[in-house]
Amino acid sequence: MLTPRPVNHHTMFLTCYEDTFNYGWHHVDLFVHDEHGRExxxxxxxxxxxxxxxxxxxxxxxxxxxxxxxxxxxKFSAVGMRYWTADAEWPDEQSEAA
Incomplete structure (x- = not known):
């Protein structure tokens, strides 16, 4: 059974966008999802x-x-906005200490 609120940090990815509709907000998102794909x-x-x-x-x-x-x-959203995603990670603390 899934818990009602995701808490496990399983995957992390970056998303960047093309300002297809000229909103004027150029930005990058860093998302963390659990093992079930929930944010x-x-x-x-x-x-x-x-x-x-x-x-x-x-x-x-x-x-x-x-x-x-x-x-x-x-990728392209359902409304035609162009964006890109890529996996990301922080350095492994144990390997950094070695």
Missing amino acids: VNWVHWTVEADGPEAADESVRREEPLLRRTSPWEE
């Missing part, structure tokens, strides 16, 4: 431009220890 937490920050290159640059600047662990995958 546990998320954070976002503003970037200067759209797409993966700007997202990678912002991650290096804002969260230098965060690593993208997969290529960016291009």
Whole structure:
């Protein structure tokens, strides 16, 4: 039985967007999901431009220890907004201590 509120941090991924509809908000999201694919937490920050290159640059600047662990995958929402997702992870604390 699933708990009513997801709590286990199982996967983490980045999402960046193209401002397809000219809202003027260029940003990157970092999502954390549990082992059942349910959202546990998320954070976002503003970037200067759209797409993966700007997202990678912002991650290096804002969260230098965060690593993208997969290529960016291009997708389109049901309403036609272009976006990209990529897996991410923080360094393993045990391997950092070694």
